[in-house]
Amino acid sequence: MDGQVPNISDRIMNRILPLELLVGEGLLVVFQKRHFLIGMKILIPIIVIFHGLLDILVIAEADSQGPLAKPGASDDPTASASTETQDSPADT
Numbered sequence: 001m002d003g004q005v006p007n008i009s010d011r012i013m014n015r016i017l018p019l020e021l022l023v024g025e026g027l028l029v030v031f032q033k034r035h036f037l038i039g040m041k042i043l044i045p046i047i048v049i050f051h052g053l054l055d056i057l058v059i060a061e062a063d064s065q066g067p068l069a070k071p072g073a074s075d076d077p078t079a080s081a082s083t084e085t086q087d088s089p090a091d092t
Helices: 004-030 032-064 077-085
Strands: none
Touching (some): 004 032
16 A cells, blocks of 8 residues: 555646646636636535545545655565674674
8 A cells, every 4th residue: 555645646736736727727617707706615615625525535535554664774674683693694
């Protein structure tokens, strides 16, 4: 599961951002006289809600995968033991 959360989030954002731009620009072109109203009362709340929900879901998924491991740490306890018992070339 390493890296799945960022990949899923990136795929969603790469697909949704152009759609948001297309719909927003289309509404602003069609309703030129009410562009401020369209932007402030329709587009911005929808976009903020969507991105807020996406953030919450990504954080919840990341929490369900457990805490982040320290760099260089391994899940296998025998991995560190085997490296400690190996002789270095200077010891032989």
